[in-house]
Amino acid sequence: MRFDILTIFPEIFDSYINESILKRAQENKIITINTHDIRKFSKNKHKKVDDMPYGGGAGMVMTPQPLYDAIKHIKKTNKGPVIFLTPSGEMLTQSKVEKLSKKYSEIILLCGRYEGIDQRIIETLVDIEISIGKYVLTGGELPALTLIDAMSRLVPGVLGKDESHEEDSFSKSLDRKKEYPHYTRPANFKGAKVPEVLLSGDHKKIAAWRKKNLR
Template sequence: MKIDILTLFPEMFSGVTGSSIIKNAIEKGLVNVDATDFRPFSTHRQGHVDDYPYGGGAGMLLMAQPLFDAVAHLKAEGVKPRVILLDPAGVPYTQKLAEELAQEEQLIMICGHYEGYDERIREHLVTDEISIGDYILTGGEVGAMAIMDSVVRLLPGALGNDQSAVTDSFSTGLLEHPHYTRPADFRGLTVPDVLMSGHHANIERWRHEESLRRTASRRPDMLDVYPLSDADLTFLKAEVLYDPNKKEQ
């Protein structure tokens, strides 16, 4: 996979690409990541990439020309990349979208600054507009880092155990169950007996029910779309955790 990031601050990405899972994936040849300053693509005599909006208003807008030319320069031959605009008005980012993006050959992410973008960038350049949350950041760099991290860890071979990505929260449709490690008794706080039993079927049942319990408690909205079995419904109703007939819990 090739990931290109268009930014006015490429130095921000050196720590992310030089650490942890992303660093390992780069060294294994699973992904190639480049952060490119798009200011040199400006044809403005002073190298400006922003300008005042027509009709007036506060702030400056990123101009179309530098970004159109930068994207054209980065497109790999024979590949149709996903060109992602990081923007608060984009669709909310989800694990499902991360899994979709992980199948692509090339991602180009545009990190904005200032008040916004020339609308022609949205209409004629990008394939996706993505928001990582309902809040405003100084620029799109943090969002690009989050997307890059979530996508790279899904690439086969990026994690020490590929099964880890499959069982993560959101990947299964539920929040992940609790985990414990040694010692079994820490200051009187003990590990549930079922995890010490060696009975794999009981352990899997406990983990699934704890995922249901945690999801119902923290993110009941996820259960509205999760394919609950009859056994799941019986458990949730017995625990008074979830009523599928109620839209709000």
């Protein structure tokens, strides 16, 4: 799985993608994550990537030229869809993550800033618009990380055991419900005890308890 991220703040990604599961997956060449600075594609002598919106209003809009050139450059080697992270996009769900993971092995993630990006880029170069919730962030970087993390978990070999994600919250095997409660040692912590059935060793009863306690 390959991810190419277009952003004006590539350093934001460094700490998260270079730790834990994503770090190991990259070291094992199971996934590839590349960040690209949109400013480097700007033809403005000051590397400016935003301007005032036509029609007036507060805030700035990302200009089309740097975005156009950046996307065209990445598409020379990445044939996947361009996904724009935006509050107006389709809501991201586990089902959507599964569909994207099955359909694509390469993805280009476009992170907007300010008031957004020029609509002409959305109409001509963006294939999919995705939102991670009904709220507004200062940029698309956190949503991009969310999508990368969620999709990477489904790539064979990324997790210690591939079946680890099969009973995640909202997975198909759990009927898209939230996962059952989890417990570990000690069996009694400050008077709060682990349900007896989980200590019984009876796998059939444990499975029934877990199914009953889906949230």
